[in-house]
Amino acid sequence: MILRNIYFSNCWVASGALSFFGEGYWHHDLLRRLVHEFKNVDNCTFVAKTVTLDSRQGNMPLDKHFQPRELKPKCIKIKPFKGIVLNSVGLSNPGTIAILKTGHWQGITQPFFISFMAIGYNLIGRLDETKRFVELLAANLSEFRAPIGLQINISCPNIQHNTQELVNEAIKMLQIASELNIPLDLKANIFLPDRLAQEIDASGLCDILTLSNTIPYGTENLGLDWKRLFGETSPLKKYGYGNGGLSGKPVLPLVLKKIEELRMAGVTMPIKGSGGILKSADVYAMKKAGANAIEIGSVLMLRPWRVKEIVDRANFLFIGQIYK
Numbered sequence: 001m002i003l004r005n006i007y008f009s010n011c012w013v014a015s016g017a018l019s020f021f022g023e024g025y026w027h028h029d030l031l032r033r034l035v036h037e038f039k040n041v042d043n044c045t046f047v048a049k050t051v052t053l054d055s056r057q058g059n060m061p062l063d064k065h066f067q068p069r070e071l072k073p074k075c076i077k078i079k080p081f082k083g084i085v086l087n088s089v090g091l092s093n094p095g096t097i098a099i100l101k102t103g104h105w106q107g108i109t110q111p112f113f114i115s116f117m118a119i120g121y122n123l124i125g126r127l128d129e130t131k132r133f134v135e136l137l138a139a140n141l142s143e144f145r146a147p148i149g150l151q152i153n154i155s156c157p158n159i160q161h162n163t164q165e166l167v168n169e170a171i172k173m174l175q176i177a178s179e180l181n182i183p184l185d186l187k188a189n190i191f192l193p194d195r196l197a198q199e200i201d202a203s204g205l206c207d208i209l210t211l212s213n214t215i216p217y218g219t220e221n222l223g224l225d226w227k228r229l230f231g232e233t234s235p236l237k238k239y240g241y242g243n244g245g246l247s248g249k250p251v252l253p254l255v256l257k258k259i260e261e262l263r264m265a266g267v268t269m270p271i272k273g274s275g276g277i278l279k280s281a282d283v284y285a286m287k288k289a290g291a292n293a294i295e296i297g298s299v300l301m302l303r304p305w306r307v308k309e310i311v312d313r314a315n316f317l318f319i320g321q322i323y324k
Contacts, residue, residue, distance in 0.1 A: 001293050002322040003183040003207045006111050006147045009045040010318035011311045014274055014297030015115035020066050021104040022046040037308035050115040050153045051093045053129045058092030059239045066094055077235050078301055083249035083278055085298045088236040091156055096136055106143040113185060117153040123169060130176045138180055149183035155213035157245040167192060174205035183207040190258040194265040201269045208270040210295060212255045214245025224250055247298040252276025256289040263290035270323050278303050280313040287317045
């Protein structure tokens with residue numbers, strides 16, 4: 001797909017799935033050698049792991065190369081047979097200045113997206129963080145070898161914030177980020193109100209909307225049997241607020257329903273469908289619901305041998321789309 005005259009793949013890789021610079025994690029090198037189909041992940045548009053303005057410890061300790069210290073991070077629970085992942089990473093990252101100092105973002109040669117989340121304790125603080133981040137990125141834009149976009153994350157469930165408050169601040173954040181004159185992606189979850197989506201659409205500030213981030217553990221009235229999925233309580237309860245975010249197979253029908261709902265409400269901006277895409281048929285389901293592209297994440301852990309068929313299907317179904 002083309003956003004602001006920049007070519008991006010019809011299949012994107014979700015923030016965090018390939019770490020901060022697209023290198024992935026230790027097991028990805030193994031997958032690239034052993035699973036031929038996994039290599040197609042390199043043909044997708046990379047979205048960097050979400051950063052905050054200042055460093056944040058979160059729940060996943062990082063080494064000096066910003067890689068997880070633990071081979072199997074305790075804050076991530078994977079159940080491959082059920083097709084589900086629960087994580088409580090909590091935005092572990094070294095902060096924007098440390099990332100920029102490495103020069104790795106600047107050295108990437110293919111168009112990609114940086115993901116940012118403001119985590120201040122009130123509106124003024126979060127808007128100030130966003131402004132300072134935008135100023136910092138703007139000062140370094142000339143050093144980037146490839147065109148970039150910015151994803152504004154307003155939906156991480158593993159921090160001590162009411163994400164609905166962040167949703168209501170989305171337009172203000174988009175207004176600040178618009179000064180960069182680069183494609184903007186808003187990453188929300190399925191609880192994004194139709195009314196606000198309509199306002200964001202009408203504002204013209206958002207180039208593409210990503211639905212959905214993970215589903216907060218224990219959310220009621222979604223038809224999810226949390227007890228069957230994880231037992232009596234969340235296995236990540238010890239990490240505190242939120243108890244984790246669910247991704248994988250059960251999320252797909254919820255995302256499809258939300259995209260259809262937004263299209264019925266008259267939302268016309270491009271939507272990137274994300275959540276529970278584990279096979280090529282799921283790509284068609286996203287398109288039928290009204291998505292204009294897809295974003296994959298959990299499939300890299302749960303069904304890595306299906307990456308090629310998913311990427312190929314996305315490039316076939318969403319070919320030739322151009323947006324402002």
